Amino acid sequence: MFKFAIWIIFAIVIVLLPQFFSSLLSVSILNQMAIAIVFALSYNMLLGQGGMLSFGHAVYFGLGGFMAVHALLGIEDGNYSFSVTLIPLVGGLFGLLAALFIGSFSTHKAGTVFAMISLGVGELIAASSLILVSFFGGEAGVSGDRTYGPTFFGYDFAQDLQVYYLAAAWMFIATLAMYLFTQTPAGRMANAVRDNPERAEFIGYSARRVRLISFVMAGFFAGIAGGLFAVNYEILTEQNLNAVTSGNVLLMAYIGGLGFFIGPMVGAVVLTLVNSVLSHYTTLWMLYLGIMFVLTVMFLPSGLTGFLMMHRTPWHLGKIRLLIKPYIVTAIPGAVFALSLVAMVEMAHTSEAEFVFLGASFNSSGPMSWGVLVAIALASFIALRRSLPQLREAWAQANAIETGDQP
Amino acid sequence: MFEVMIFATLNGLVTGLLLFMLASGLTLIFSMMGVLNFAHASFYMLGAYFAYSISLYLGFWPALIVAPVLVGVLGGLIERYGLRRVHKSGHVAELIFTFGLAFLIEEAVQFFWGRATKDYRSPDILDFPLFTLFGQNFPAYKAFMIFISIAIFIALYFVLTRTRIGIIIQAAITHPHTVANLGHNVPLIFMAVFGVGTGLAGLAGVIAGPVLTTFPGMAMVLGSIVFVIVVIGGLGSLAGALVASLLIGLLQSYAIASDLGMPDLLNWLGVSFERDHPLNDIWRLTLPQIAPILPYLxxxxxxxxxxxxxxxxxxx
Structure with missing residues (x-):
């Protein structure tokens, strides 16, 4: 019952979102999020649920997307006619076929061998896409137009907002389907094979078969994401199936948290938001993204969702308020330290004499402004270091189960 | 045809030996930690950039020594304070950490040196043709690259098989606990091997920078190829890495130098095809075109x- 309510709330939220974020920019960000969520969830079917680390998941996203653009072109040329709402399904089916073919030889083993095959196949297809010009369009890519198909209850999908509802509907369906897949025997066996393939074989399951099923499903949903991408942007290029896109989806899933179904969704939303907001303010956003990623792997190995889920025990023990004060005491110097470093990086990078950061103005070449920033950074770092023991103690207290007094 | 073959062989040898300098470090690090270091080629790129900056002030020859040492120290520090921390979260986390590191180093290089290609040149003293064959020059710098790579290979082989340190390293790879029980500091050995491996990658960058151009994408270009080599040669095998490096280097070099392609094959088979056939792209493929994808295949x-x-x- 509770789970059912969550899905209803999720549906209501995605329907209402454009009411609150109605500007053109925010609708386009919402579209990106919907696509990213489907893609990241499909990736987690491999890595999180199936234990297969893939460095070439963009292949299925890209191939699905390219096929979807060709379907759009087919509609445009009048070869056949069907609604644009079905285009993502075209992408999904093509992604499924590609995954079936590649998975037939790559899922023998998990671990390093699988990771390397996925890398090799990814590079192979990305490089071939520049050679096979008639399908991939070479450097320029292939572009189509989504408005030629028959209208869907009067909608022709000329506006981004209409595309949002299309993408959101597909995202909802795909998310629900992927969630339900985790509950099926095949989804459960994927977890079993991830944790101990040998035992799974002893019960009588073929580890390879189980992996192949996950792999094909992941390819299908990645293809759907690619199809949504094709509808949204109306163009696909080599960029959409190369290693950068594959790396991006790994980043989203990992930062969100691999161990939870909702993790990649959180990662997709957070990273899309961070990308669009940061890239608006600074040209160095990729650098910050890289730092964020490395720090997440080092300090939050279970991702953002994993970090939140760590608070379940204190929550159930009713001791979550013990953590509030130490968190604030640590977060303030932490934020100041991070911001002062960012200010120094930006100041070193800027070419203008006057450097404005958070309303404060600095002379970018003056030793004075460097001195101030270094002093702030040092002071906040010392404060941060000093606050850590208290935080650790509070954490231990909040997780301690009291025994003795109770009858 | 003959002269093309000779130069293709020489160029393939240069590329192959260069690849081996990267692959040898990568495969050593793999046999130790069981993790492929995605950022290995990034250290190669750092080597080239460090050498470029140093050569502006001190010239090429000091850079040849200093830049790899700097890269090696940086690598050691990253192992000590980054990788070792991630180690407890498992192999996947380690692999992802090095992946993030590669991403981060590329961005950092763009931050410090900018996106444009750097004018990093080989030293003037080596700027002459070593010999001329069939009217084509073979630059002395390429011979120098071959010489350095072979010297490194011999030195590495000697250290690993003939010295006490090498024997301890080899033992630490297979039996880390036993070596630790004998009183050796195994984490320190790991850190040192990581440092030396990344330092070798840095050295490869120093000598390759002038030939393969120094730009922020140079790690991406070589990174996945080095991976391919280590996997083809067999993970953890130094001899395999050498054979695979030469194989890939020569293969690519021959493919680029040849002018054969599918049309020749089809002609030879007596098959004809139409120009507007949907598979036209495939029928018209030539070997130089598919040279970049051969390693992945x-x-x-x-x-x-x-x-x-x-x-x-x-x-x-």
């Missing part, structure tokens, strides 16, 4: 038919 084939690689013993 080889990788996929090797992994399907012999997952342990040519010389490898273990599979994962």
């Amino acid at each position: 080889l990788l996929v084939l090797v992994l399907i038919f012999r997952p342990s690689g040519l010389f490898g013993k273990r599979e994962s």
Whole structure:
């Protein structure tokens, strides 16, 4: 019952979102999020649920997307006619076929061998896409137009907002389907094979078969994401199936948290938001993204969702308020330290004499402004270091189960 | 045809030996930690950039020594304070950490040196043709590259098999606990090997920078190829890495130098095709066109038919 309510709330939220974020920019960000969520969830079917680390998941996203653009072109040329709402399904089916073919030889083993095959196949297809010009369009890519198909209850999908509802509907369906897949025997066996393939074989399951099923499903949903991408942007290029896109989806899933179904969704939303907001303010956003990623792997190995889920025990023990004060005491110097470093990086990078950061103005070449920033950074770092023991103690207290007094 | 073959062989040898300098470090690090270091080629790029900056002030020859040392120290520090921390979260986390590191180093290089290609040149003293064959020059700098690579290979082989340190390293790879029980500091050995491996990658960058151009994408260009080599050669096998490096270097070099393609094959088979056939792109492929994808093709084939690689013993 509770789970059912969550899905209803999720549906209501995605329907209402454009009411609150109605500007053109925010609708386009919402579209990106919907696509990213489907893609990241499909990736987690491999890595999180199936234990297969893939460095070439963009292949299925890209191939699905390219096929979807060709379907759009087919509609445009009048070869056949069907609604644009079905285009993502075209992408999904093509992604499924590609995954079936590649998975037939790559899922023998998990671990390093699988990771390397996925890398090799990814590079192979990305490089071939520049050679096979008639399908991939070479450097320029292939572009189509989504408005030629028959209208869907009067909608022709000329506006981004209409595309949002299309993408959101597909995202909802795909998310629900992927969630339900985790509950099926095949989804459960994927977890079993991830944790101990040998035992799974002893019960009588073929580890390879189980992996192949996950792999094909992941390819299908990645293809759907690619199809949504094709509808949204109306163009696909080599960029959409190369290693950068594959790396991006790994980043989203990992930062969100691999161990939870909702993790990649959180990662997709957070990273899309961070990308669009940061890239608006600074040209160095990729650098910050890289730092964020490395720090997440080092300090939050279970991702953002994993970090939140760590608070379940204190929550159930009713001791979550013990953590509030130490968190604030640590977060303030932490934020100041991070911001002062960012200010120094930006100041070193800027070419203008006057450097404005958070309303404060600095002379970018003056030793004075460097001195101030270094002093702030040092002071906040010392404060941060000093606050850590208290935080650790509070954490231990909040997780301690009291025994003795109770009858 | 003959002169083309000779120069293709020489160029393939240069590329292959250069690749080996990267692959040798990568494969050593793999046999130690069981993790492929995605950022290995990034250290190669750092080597080139460090050498470029140093050569502006001190010239090429000091850079040849200082830049690899700097890269090696940086690598050691990253192992000590980054990788070792992630180690407890498992292999996947380690692999992802090095992946993030590669991303981060590329961005950092763009931050410090900018996006444009750097004018990093080979020293003037080596700027002459070593010999002229069939009217084509062979630059002395390429011979110098071959010389350095072979010297490194011999030195590495000597250290690993003939010295006490090498024997301890070899033992630490296979039996870390026993070596630790004998009183050796195994984490320190790991850190040192990581440092030396990344330092070798840095050295490769120093000598390759002037030939293969120094730009922020140079790690991406070589990174996945080095991976391919290590996997084809067999993870953890130094000899395999050498053979695979030369194989890939020569293969690519011959493919680029040749002018054969599908049209020749089809003519030879007596098959004709129409120009507007949907598969036209495939029928018109030539070897130089597919040269960049040959290593990946080889990788996929090797992994399907012999997952342990040519010389490898273990599979994962």
